[in-house]
Amino acid sequence: MTDEAMERLLERAGELMDSHVYPLEETVMAKGWEGSADERAAARAAVKAAGLWAPQMPEEYGGMGLPFRPHAQLSTVLGRSTFGHYAFGCQAPDAGNMEVLLELGTEAQKEQWLRPLAAGEIRSCFSMTEPDRAGSNPTWMETRAELDGDEWVVDGHKWFTSSADGAAFAIVMAVTEPEGPAHARASMIIVPTDAPGFEHVRRISIMGDEGGGWASHSEVRYHSVRVPKENLIGGRGQGFLIAQKRLGPGRIHHCMRWIGICERAFDLMCKRAVAREIAPGKPLATRQMVQDFIAESRAEIDAARLYVEHVADVIDQKGTHAARTEISCIKFFVANILQKVLDRAIQVHGALGITDDLPLSHLFRHERGARIYDGPDEVHKASVARRILRGYGLELGSIG
Amino acid sequence: MTDEAMERLLERAGELMDSHVYPLEETVMAKGWEGSADERAAARAAVKAAGLWAPQMPEEYGGMGLPFRPHAQLSTVLGRSTFGHYAFGCQAPDAGNMEVLLELGTEAQKEQWLRPLAAGEIRSCFSMTEPDRAGSNPTWMETRAELDGDEWVVDGHKWFTSSADGAAFAIVMAVTEPEGPAHARASMIIVPTDAPGFEHVRRISIMGDEGGGWASHSEVRYHSVRVPKENLIGGRGQGFLIAQKRLGPGRIHHCMRWIGICERAFDLMCKRAVAREIAPGKPLATRQMVQDFIAESRAEIDAARLYVEHVADVIDQKGTHAARTEISCIKFFVANILQKVLDRAIQVHGALGITDDLPLSHLFRHERGARIYDGPDEVHKASVARRILRGYGLELGSIG
Amino acid sequence: MTDEAMERLLERAGELMDSHVYPLEETVMAKGWEGSADERAAARAAVKAAGLWAPQMPEEYGGMGLPFRPHAQLSTVLGRSTFGHYAFGCQAPDAGNMEVLLELGTEAQKEQWLRPLAAGEIRSCFSMTEPDRAGSNPTWMETRAELDGDEWVVDGHKWFTSSADGAAFAIVMAVTEPEGPAHARASMIIVPTDAPGFEHVRRISIMGDEGGGWASHSEVRYHSVRVPKENLIGGRGQGFLIAQKRLGPGRIHHCMRWIGICERAFDLMCKRAVAREIAPGKPLATRQMVQDFIAESRAEIDAARLYVEHVADVIDQKGTHAARTEISCIKFFVANILQKVLDRAIQVHGALGITDDLPLSHLFRHERGARIYDGPDEVHKASVARRILRGYGLELGSIG
């Protein structure tokens, strides 16, 4: 993809953001998820009409077939709004699920689940995190699936199963080989949400609201849910391995999305600094403490973006596995910058900044999770150090 | 007050917190403000029965008559819950309004407004901040009150009028002397909320929820509201001066309350570190990064408390005016520690920390305002520097 | 001691600092330690004449007999100059050695070593840290002392033996009970520096200079040095215990001294901000980023001082052992504030700040060690967390 073509793509995406995505923010805020179905559909239709639907998917699935790096760059534009990725058909967790199914799904799985998912006709969720087991140790899991005849019987308790509300199916991580080695115990199994025994317990209220539909995170129980044995993805015991593959690029996408958020917050901060007067003719921007916020933020955002783009290149060239250390680094590095930039943007807005009249409050609250989900900072840091120190001849266990 | 007596007081307060206040948190969360009227009343009744009601008020108003310092210390216990001060009858903004009326109110004002307020029979609000004028420059205000015969006619637009929802009256800051010197333009006027022209526009949604009743912050419009001229508090043009007096101790109370919150968060953090295992038999507390959080937080909270207690002593001995620099210092110093401690407590809780299943999310969200309300960090820092530099022979204007 | 008496004491100390101590800084810088012997002696004589000599020592040893808290307060005044404590006869490591001898020394030891030390006639050093063993684990030590007849034979390699250059004797930590439990292996033994086998290897060059005399830190070797068995301090195997007792208050003294340094740096920063113009008539102080430095520093220094004074009170009331957690907290808390304040003061001075024309460079360089000596931040933090978590029912080993 030429630089110029990329430029044009980003521009067209930006126009769609302006015309269809930003307006969704107020609509969904006012009408809720269900109530804004028409407007959401209209936004997606506009994206499809513009030929920018599902940028990461192959053309045979109705996508643009973008390689990783350009997709990542596009992500920074979509990330400026909570609904950007959704409107473009590349929202988590569906995007990750599509990726897994595309690479490892059987033809039948692809026809039944991937095709409508890629088309935006159904939604899905990924059911891994458990309330009673530390997510920082993904090999320690209580959900079980046992093969009973031709069916998997799934029993377990999950939460932070994002977008479960309204999803057609879940990809569930469950221990199928309890006696296997730590990293080869779990498998991924497709569980339709209308299967008997699938209980959607609640949308968890997070930082002040429980959201709705795609924009929610649920607690789910699996009460001896039976699904055909063909619903296994990849091989038995490969769940952890697939999850690693799935999460690596997912973290990059989060990072790029966060950079989009940073740019949005930065822009709001600058506008406010210029527009708000603290005395007649004296805008906030004349205050050096505000200038400090602006300069620090600019440098941090730019450093973050270049870092993430670089890691996207490494993934394109050497694959996710080779880029593990870099991926962990950007995960905590960018998440922390995100939080600082949002915090400064709020501070510059004063009382207005903490109201829900602006998108900043929503972003600040819901991205507090950025330093936690997909591995808390502390876990990533420890694993970065472990891998670096291996290069110095020291082997440390994963839980020191 | 002897150290021993203080000790006993804090203990009794702690017991009431355990038996009546902490349980209110879940009740109000579940039933809303209105829906939890009975439980709230029961908690207040228990406090009254225990003789700890309105600790800061003189006994003739049904209070304990505590001097400033012991009251401040008690505040750190009450601050552990959002509802502590409310249950003990010393919640903002009522406490500040009581103080103003006690010191400056006429006998008639005291009978009509202070007595029922002190008894907890009515609530009140303080209407100062305006959406269109930077709160950082409190001399720049648009609300006007003009004397028309025997009545003040108040016109203006306010927001962040905390607890206006359900309040019996507001103390309104309005410009009455538009031609006066900057700090002598505004006056304080009592406006009953049932006066024609008083419009409660909305409870502002802040960081994810609009709260309710006492626990809310409103936008209010005054459409030529008429009140008797006797509703003026103190003299004409003294509004700013009274506000300074009112806000000084108010900032100390916020600081003490924040320390209570810090202690609560610290306690939750330690409990979680001990209880949550990351591998069988390996609690989170074995992680040095968590230990780092614990040690840093302990030192910061203790330093903060000693600092605030010291400033309370200075106020007791020399008055609020003499302690302005110190008050500004603790305002930003403690607010920043509060935010760090809450942030760490959430981080140690992982995904659970960002849910509304724990009080941490509510505190984290709603205390983001701590660095903004009653003067943003930046304003306090600039005024601290200005006063210090005056000691070095330099006079800087208030808006440099 | 009344507040007023304290006030007067601090004032008189301040006058001596102005008249005799600050001038020493340039003198020692210009002439070196040896070369400035006369001026140093004159400063000490002035202090003695004023009756402020050895504030921490009992009157029978020529001191003022100050309790801990007032002495700690006095320390913040002396700390404003590198030579304050020296001039007043309460400099480390002599002060700590005096304390140990006073409490645990035999009458003979007191006559021979304590009396001339207290009088400032000789100097001493404390020889504990070893280059090959982590100071963070003080139970792990290589220096040995064996009883051979009536003599201890000491063999070992030490460094950071402060003030060894020119000292009359060292108190040496050496393992005498290699088979004892970890905390009961070492003993403290007095070793005259003219004993055969005592080798002063070098004054270690630290952060750019090796200093001289009292103001230096040496590498020392003990080659089968023989001393009478009466040179043992306290009992066999009590070295670690005594060291703890010695280091506890020593850390408070460091903290108070650091606060003195902070005040010095703060004062220089403010003076510079007022005096230095960035354009005609525009002093640096008009810059908000500088105001930020000033306000942050003021708040941090005040919080630090109140914290340290509080811990001094706890020591006065409950002893060092009971205050271990608090002592560790202030050790890292104040050391970090010290570094920040020095850093800001330098930044405000620009190029001048990094020259040796001002005391800031010396303080910045040599107090980088503050976060390392007497236990690095990380060790103190871990032990604070350990003790706190014990209160939550968790026992963690000292090296997790």
Added chain:
Amino acid sequence: MTDEAMERLLERAGELMDSHVYPLEETVMAKGWEGSADERAAARAAVKAAGLWAPQMPEEYGGMGLPFRPHAQLSTVLGRSTFGHYAFGCQAPDAGNMEVLLELGTEAQKEQWLRPLAAGEIRSCFSMTEPDRAGSNPTWMETRAELDGDEWVVDGHKWFTSSADGAAFAIVMAVTEPEGPAHARASMIIVPTDAPGFEHVRRISIMGDEGGGWASHSEVRYHSVRVPKENLIGGRGQGFLIAQKRLGPGRIHHCMRWIGICERAFDLMCKRAVAREIAPGKPLATRQMVQDFIAESRAEIDAARLYVEHVADVIDQKGTHAARTEISCIKFFVANILQKVLDRAIQVHGALGITDDLPLSHLFRHERGARIYDGPDEVHKASVARRILRGYGLELGSIG
């Protein structure tokens, strides 16, 4: 230049660092600048023999003719030692002076000054900063040059004239058009250091040592120094403009050099973490707080490098002027990372870290200036904000 060629170049440079440059550190430390003349010459000869001399200079001047970006990358390798750039003939301030002469020098100036400078036969200095005028306002300068017949007569007082000790000539910034507009008052004039009236006052002692020769910073006075009018560089009043051009790339070179230092410190930190035991068999690296340092540093260094490389590309493509904002951003961004990484590396080394036995102390001390020289952080931040806010329609004066 192909990636592969670049790789090979970096490798060869690394080998020369190992064989000739790192050993210089101890030599110069032990023998001083003058005393190590032979070893320094040998290192430079080895670099010349390897064909890596003066990488930034055209081949006709004996250099490699590297474009900006590859030169910047090479800089990160050279930066690992204080003497890297010196050994390779591209050290500041000579490199900047060469650049100016190459671009703007007359043929005669090139023959007389540039050729021997590029060959490493002479050294030079750049005399701009003044003790009595804030460097943050480069248009405010006291040094004057007046044309008297065919000669410039230069009068002034400068300091931080780096490498003046032993330099053959200085490029002096002096006001020649006192009535001109602020940015067109100064000119650049070549002043041989043997000209009568050139007074080398002293090597300023900075952070503990005054260095020597190239590695020193001097105070210089110009007492009516007369030089031919042909010594003017560029046109009259163009000094500021040329300085901007000179300093822009210079800042990039500093940044790249700092990254080299970071890598050196990082490497030392990791080695120490692995080698130093805190208990038998328990290396420091097992401590999570150390792992935290390692991971944070890795992420920060990588982000910094990618950022600087990006800005080098922008300069290659659009020139220095277009990259002003980015250059200011990396200047403060990287300088702060440098300080953090050095600080952590020292902390991990404990007492050893603050000694001059390792290069860390020297780097820590002398790079404290990084946040000051070539514009303090605060000045760069303010100018970044100013330029960004211009994009939002606000014009702020340069000294707000």
